Amino acid sequence: MSNILEIKNLSVSFASDGIKERAIAVNGVDIDIPQGRTVGLVGESGCGKSVTSLAVMGLLADNGRVEGGEAMFGGQDLLKLPDRELRRIRGNRISMIFQEPMTSLNPVITAGKQVAEALRLHAGLDAAAAKARTIEIFEKVGIPEPERRFGCYPHQLSGGLRQRVMIGMAMVMKPDLLIADEPTTALDVSIEAQILRLMRDLQRESGTSILMITHNLGVVAELCDEVYVMYAGEVVERADVMTLFSQCAHPYTRGLMASLPRMTPKGRRLYNIQGTVPNLRAMPAGCRFSPRCEFARERCKTEKPPLVDVGNGHLCRCFEPRTTPIAWGGDGL
Amino acid sequence: MVKHIAKRVIVTIPVLLGMVLVIFFMLNVVPGDPVTVMMREHLKEDLIDRLRQSMHLDDPFFVRYFRYIWDALHGDLGVSWKLNRPVTGLIANAFPCTLKLAVASSVFSWIMGIPVGIISAVKKNSLVDHLSMGVSLFGVSMPIFWVALILQNMFKNVLPVSGIESWKSYILPTIVLGWSSAGRIARLTRSNLLEVLRNDYIRTARSKGLSPLRVITGHALKNALIPVVTVMAIQISSLLSGAAITESVFAIPGVGSLAVSAIKNRDMPLLQGTVIFTAVLIIAGNLVADALYSAIDPRIRVE
Known part of the structure; x- marks a missing residue:
């Protein structure tokens, strides 16, 4: 199967006021997104998962800079493409949905116009045709009374409807790749399920590949085919979704799994990973997870483990990958 | 929209009345007598009193205030003492x-x-x-x-x-x-x-x-x-x-x-x-x- 997007050895740094040294937020990340599949990118806040996607789209904030690597999309390296050509791909062949539907839409422009804008830009439609097409896509993403909603301002719509507008905006050009950055984090659980179902239906229909950025393992289980786990700016594990949930090998991923609430006898405390994510400017010399790892040895503190195949394309960045299946009934690692 | 603006216009009426009251009061307590301003200083006392009466300057404060408002509503803001024109x-x-x-x-x-x-x-x-x-x-x-x-x-x-x-x-x-x-x-x-x-x-x-x-x-x-x-x-x-x-x-x-x-x-x-x-x-x-x-x-x- 061919890959729609291949991110190779991507590194991104950020400058902060008053500090000379740039902070490395993403450090040598490789991610492949196969055609028509959904790839999950998991990790806690600040691990670099959003930065990775923004770098690929050329949407990094002013203080961010790509330090190296490539992002091959349809034979072109997105990271080296001039802005004018990247803009032809953005919103057309690759589109994005963001976390906060409350702030991701422009408050003074009607919802319909914001979607129609992409059509006028990329499909060259006139105002009337773009409006008709927008109302069509509104209907498809499950917005009731699409004609009336076309003229609504974002503040007149609920959070769920706004996220549907965002999805409509992202899907209207039938992109090859949809990057969804925590699209359901700000929504309540029943709306979340509806939005995930909608994304899956749209994907089935258009064959769009999805890069799903999330910290919610439930969303991963629901939607993804493959998963990359990131920690402190690096990929620490890659596996297909079944393998990940049955026998993930990296202690960090095991910790994430163990800290999921489950049906255990009353009175047991939920597992949590001790400590916090290391500072970007003060990374541990060896394995970046070693200060928090229950299984860390001396070697882990000084030597950096490579990302190795532990079988069938299951990659893990650990000297001693766990091999036992996850005990979903018990607790601990 | 129109209703919103109409509401705001109505709210300005008490603001205007209060504002005129404050201005009127302040200029009232400022020292200096209008008659002496108009006629210079060398006038006889009884003439000054007569002029004050003819200009209604002896009326109580609020009588003068409401007369001023009434005249202002008719486009009359009084006559300049110095230039003697409306x-x-x-x-x-x-x-x-x-x-x-x-x-x-x-x-x-x-x-x-x-x-x-x-x-x-x-x-x-x-x-x-x-x-x-x-x-x-x-x-x-x-x-x-x-x-x-x-x-x-x-x-x-x-x-x-x-x-x-x-x-x-x-x-x-x-x-x-x-x-x-x-x-x-x-x-x-x-x-x-x-x-x-x-x-x-x-x-x-x-x-x-x-x-x-x-x-x-x-x-x-x-x-x-x-x-x-x-x-x-x-x-x-x-x-x-x-x-x-x-x-x-x-x-x-x-x-x-x-x-x-x-x-x-x-x-x-x-x-x-x-x-x-x-x-x-x-x-x-x-x-x-x-x-x-x-x-x-x-x-x-x-x-």
Whole structure:
């Protein structure tokens, strides 16, 4: 199967006021997104998962800079493409949905116009045709009374409807790749399920590949085919979704799994990973997870483990990958 | 929308009445007797008393207040003690000069201030930014009379510096007045635009593939200019009521000059008239700002 997007050895740094040294937020990340599949990118806040996607789209904030690597999309390296050509791909062949539907839409422009804008830009439609097409896509993403909603301002719509507008905006050009950055984090659980179902239906229909950025393992289980786990700016594990949930090998991923609430006898405390994510400017010399790892040895503190195949394309960045299946009934690692 | 505005107009009525009351009261307690102002000091006591009576100056305060309101509603703001002409007519004669100056300097400040603010925000921390913000800060902080005198001195051979001879007479006063307004607008536009550009919806607009120019003109500007429009509306209303200092320095016979001469001559009816005229314009300016605000920003539009 061919890959729609291949991110190779991507590194991104950020400058902060008053500090000379740039902070490395993403450090040598490789991610492949196969055609028509959904790839999950998991990790806690600040691990670099959003930065990775923004770098690929050329949407990094002013203080961010790509330090190296490539992002091959349809034979072109997105990271080296001039802005004018990247803009032809953005919103057309690759589109994005963001976390906060409350702030991701422009408050003074009607919802319909914001979607129609992409059509006028990329499909060259006139105002009337773009409006008709927008109302069509509104209907498809499950917005009731699409004609009336076309003229609504974002503040007149609920959070769920706004996220549907965002999805409509992202899907209207039938992109090859949809990057969804925590699209359901700000929504309540029943709306979340509806939005995930909608994304899956749209994907089935258009064959769009999805890069799903999330910290919610439930969303991963629901939607993804493959998963990359990131920690402190690096990929620490890659596996297909079944393998990940049955026998993930990296202690960090095991910790994430163990800290999921489950049906255990009353009175047991939920597992949590001790400590916090290391500072970007003060990374541990060896394995970046070693200060928090229950299984860390001396070697882990000084030597950096490579990302190795532990079988069938299951990659893990650990000297001693766990091999036992996850005990979903018990607790601990 | 219409109902919203009508409501705001009705609310201004008590504001106007209270404002006239305050002005009326203040001028009432200011020392100086109108009769002696009018007739000079060498008059006999009984003549003074008779004059006071004929001018109803002996009536109780509130009787005089309500009579003034009643007359004002009929377009009569009294008669200038010094010039012996109706105050309404004096203001009406002076207003065209003030109007021309206000419109010219407002337009000047908009077409200078807004583009400069936009360019400064887009080219943040560049030489252009520092330069234009410096010039803006200069305009905002320098006293108007000082800038006026310096410009008069610099351009005295090229442009008229005093009185109204032709349209050229308005050039220097327009720059003097417009510079500080333009500076304020430029700085406000810049800071608002920078703030708006940090919003999530700007990233959304960029992710759609819009060019940087279209992101600014189509998505950022409308949000950034909402507070600027408010400032513009209030600014023009205060300019319309007369720029006292600028009009005095350039000897422009506008409402501002009228007010200054009223103060110098202790001409209470004229002073009262110009102050009330100013206040009414500022209240109207606020009303217009309010209406514009809800026209641009759908979030505060009342359904």
